[in-house]
Amino acid sequence: MVGPGAASNHPAEAERLLVSNPALPASWEVLAGSSGEQPEKQAIAWEMTVDSADSPRSDQCDPNGLERVRIWNDQGERWREPEVLQFVCTYSSPEEARTSYSSVSAFEAAGENYPNFDGQTPEAGLRPSRWDPRSVKAQDAEVMCAAGSPSGLCSVWMYRGLYDRHIVRLLFRSSSGGIRSDDFLQLVQDVDEKVNEASP
Numbered sequence: 001m002v003g004p005g006a007a008s009n010h011p012a013e014a015e016r017l018l019v020s021n022p023a024l025p026a027s028w029e030v031l032a033g034s035s036g037e038q039p040e041k042q043a044i045a046w047e048m049t050v051d052s053a054d055s056p057r058s059d060q061c062d063p064n065g066l067e068r069v070r071i072w073n074d075q076g077e078r079w080r081e082p083e084v085l086q087f088v089c090t091y092s093s094p095e096e097a098r099t100s101y102s103s104v105s106a107f108e109a110a111g112e113n114y115p116n117f118d119g120q121t122p123e124a125g126l127r128p129s130r131w132d133p134r135s136v137k138a139q140d141a142e143v144m145c146a147a148g149s150p151s152g153l154c155s156v157w158m159y160r161g162l163y164d165r166h167i168v169r170l171l172f173r174s175s176s177g178g179i180r181s182d183d184f185l186q187l188v189q190d191v192d193e194k195v196n197e198a199s200p
Helices: 011-016 094-103 181-198
Strands: 027-030 040-043 046-051 066-074 083-090 140-148 154-163 166-173
Touching: 011 066, 011 083, 083 094, 094 154, 094 166, 140 181, 154 181, 166 181
Parallel strands: none
Antiparallel strands: 027 040, 046 066, 066 083, 083 166, 140 154, 154 166
16 A cells, blocks of 8 residues: 655665556557548557666656656567556655645646647646546546547547655557547556555
8 A cells, every 4th residue: 555655765666666567458549541531440569668677767757756667569669659658756755746746737747748738728628538536546646638539539648646755657659549548547547556556
């Protein structure tokens, strides 16, 4: 269960929250060349391509956070679409983690200037209708579609959750297709349960 953390940023604690076998979506929908054609469903052969043990810091945490990252790509080829990324940022105290979580908007947390973050759509319009932050064990959490439609096909999904002195982020990314909200929310639920079980 999630509980009070130690006073120091210890790499082993952050690494425990990296999930080894998440419930990654079995398939995705690839957009056809013509806008009038229906997306084609294709299977995904996920393999881990990046682990924090051999990955440099990617600046997804603020300077006070210790970062760990794990990345999966189709067919085990780095940069091949689609990809799923899990980031864990660990802080020296729950208060410091809360401050970091609250000081960064969901748009900033996504890490890039995605199409849906153009300022024209309110955050509420980017959440899937079935999303309920009470469905996860994080103290605070949000899910958003950064590119595409939260009620249809979304090519970039983001989850961010606050767990005691850790911030966990999940990204599903592609540029030529996407997945539906049910698939991403299933992944979120699985990672949330495993993070909570692994937390000290």
